[in-house]
Amino acid sequence: MAHVDIVVNGKTYRIGCEDGQEQRLEMLARMVDGHVKDMVDQVGQLGDARLLVMASLLVADELMDLREAASEVEMDAGSGGGEMADEIADVVDSLAGRVESIAARLEGA
Helix, strand or coil: CEEEEEEECCEEEEEEECCCCHHHHHHHHHHHHHHHHHHHHHHCCCCHHHHHHHHHHHHHHHHHHHHHHHHHHHHHHCCCCHHHHHHHHHHHHHHHHHHHHHHHHHHHC
16 A cells, blocks of 8 residues: 655645556646645645635535536437446446545544
C-alpha cells in the first residue's frame, strides 16, 4: 500500500492508497482543496470538519449530476444504445465508490 501526503485547507494529511493510484489521489485532493478554498472565500474559515463536509456535499452534488446525466443518456439511447449508457453508469458508480473511500479515509485522518 502506498501513502500520499495531501494538503487540504493548508493542512497535510497522510492517506493510504493502492499502489499506482498516487497521482489520482493527488488530483482528487486538489479538487477537494479547490472546493474547500471556494467555501472559505464564500463563508470564511468555519473549521476543517465543517469545510470538509461542505466540500463533500459539493462533490456529491457533482456526482449526482453525472448520474442524472447518465440516466438521461440511457433513456435517450433507448434499448438499442443502452450499452454505452451502461458503461457510463459503471464509470460513475466506480467514481462514487472511490469518492466514498477517500471520504472515509479523510474522516479517519
